[in-house]
Amino acid sequence: MLLQGIAAAPGVAMGLALVIQEGPQVVIRYEISGEQVQAEVERLESHIQLAILQLKALIERTSATVGSEQAKIFESQIWLLQDEEFSGAAKDTIIAQRINAEAALDGASDAIIGIFESMEDERLGERAADIRDITNRVMRLLEGKKEDMQQESEDPVILFAHDLTPSDTAQLDRNKTAGFVTDIGGRTSHSAIMARSMDVPAVVGLRVGTKQVKTGDYVIIDGSQGAVYINPEQAVIEEFKDKQIRFRARLAELKKYDGQPSITADGQQVELVANIGNAQDAWTAKNSGAEGIGLYRTEFLYMGRNQFPTEEEQFQAYKVVAEMFGKDQPVVIRTLDIGGDKELSYLDLPKEANPFLGHRAIRLCLEETELFKTQLRAIVKASAYGNVKLMFPMIATLQELRKAKELLAEVQNELEQENIAFNRDMEVGLMIEVPGAALIADQLAKEADFFSIGTNDLVQYVMAADRMNERLSYLTEPFQPAVLRIIDQVIKAAHREGKWVGMCGEMAGNLTALPILLGMGLDEFSMSGGSVLAARALMHKLDRREMKQLVEDVLQMTSAEQIKSYVECKVPAIADWRA
Incomplete structure (x- = not known):
């Protein structure tokens, strides 16, 4: 069966x-x-x-x-x-x-x-x-x-x-x-x-x-x-035994790319980093070939307990990851993204009819300012120990970004007065996961140092489809034409302001998506640690100039299936590294 x-x-x-x-x-x-x-x-x-x-x-x-x-x-x-x-x-x-x-x-x-x-x-x-x-x-x-x-x-x-x-x-x-x-x-x-x-x-x-x-x-x-x-x-059974052998051989072949630079066939440098939830994940990612951390999900420090983590607890958690990757490799730390699918039993929040569109992430933090400033202090202090970058989730308006940056500035001034070391030049960016933010990306790019596109939520918001509903999986494809057009617009808006753009959603590790994202000019790809080497191997086969032409063709197509078939036909190397 x-x-x-x-x-x-x-x-x-x-x-x-x-x-x-x-x-x-x-x-x-x-x-x-x-x-x-x-x-x-x-x-x-x-x-x-x-x-x-x-x-x-x-x-x-x-x-x-x-x-x-x-x-x-x-x-x-x-x-x-x-x-x-x-x-x-x-x-x-x-x-x-x-x-x-x-x-x-x-x-x-x-x-x-x-x-x-x-x-x-x-x-x-x-x-x-x-x-x-x-x-x-x-x-x-x-x-x-x-x-x-x-x-x-x-x-x-x-x-x-x-x-x-x-x-x-x-x-x-x-x-x-x-x-x-x-x-x-x-x-x-x-x-x-x-x-x-x-x-x-x-x-x-x-x-x-x-x-x-x-x-x-x-x-x-x-x-x-x-x-x-x-x-x-x-x-x-015999057929799959052969497939299993080929899969293991592929993993062995991928080991050759461990430690190699992430460059395209035409010599363009890209950044392949990992998504993590704790220091153990970071260690696994580093051993898998990741060149840094593109998303540190800090909410996991708050979950599975019955009280808020202290400033010192958070500082130590961020510091150990910053030190692990050193001054040359980035560690992008996302501020608390609680609410929606993640709830804290000890944070007494009113029940909402639709929490995914409710009082969550940056919206919550901008009201719970003491909670937010405690976390900001820990992140800023950790910036003295590595290439730490700070990222705000769920930004929908320019005013939210400005308010968050004001609170960050307050924290930095307080730490300065306390003679505590930190990096004054720490980059501050935001996640693009709300369609409204994508549409004002040109305005946001003037006041943010970078964007990171969170496709997991962006796709479901753009397509009005719950990504956990298996009956709607055809809609939550990141290859939907509407999604690709929004991603392309965001990258262009940021680049016009001289800002770099990463992606920390699952799409960033999808081999069929890599040629498209590379052609759009995405600078940083953040994925699960186990996807890094396959992505690097494929990158070595891709010419960014050719991928730009591929993107022009893709953006005129009318369905996700048409786009995937076209890309896989044009880039046969995808099949070499697909599991």
């Missing part, structure tokens, strides 16, 4: 399936007598305490194998389990309705998750994902199921899940994970980005994967094509 999903992370994985999360499950509900109520409450409480012990053990294991930052996710889950808003609601339901613990827990969890999911959060919300995680953990204990099915297999398996949340991906044993498949999600969903960072083949948005596949089935996933084969014939 062949199932078609969305290609999320390249490569071929072959082996036995392990269904670790089957999506929504039917929870049996039954009534209990009044005499049983107290015992049922105690049964729930004892299993919650057992779940907390499991999480504490998981913190130790994750810190040792993945990193301390990722382990903080489970600290947050412990806090949620201890929060009366969650466990108390379930206990109250047992008492009021005289029902079993499983049904009470399921109802309390659904009510809280429903609040967050009603906000149309593209990644279901960090808080909602954590609540789902802890509910599943306690439910498994109540039902007497084993905590970690992955430990049952000695050989690497292919994981099938309804979804993989941040905590799911953090606890995966990479030595036992050959690849993974999810029912929901898109190419820019959290699980897809994590898969590329881990160099694990993945397919997302399969819809029926956990229903069609059973644990123990032999499966093949082609992460480059989004294909999943269930119990294939021997001829198909």
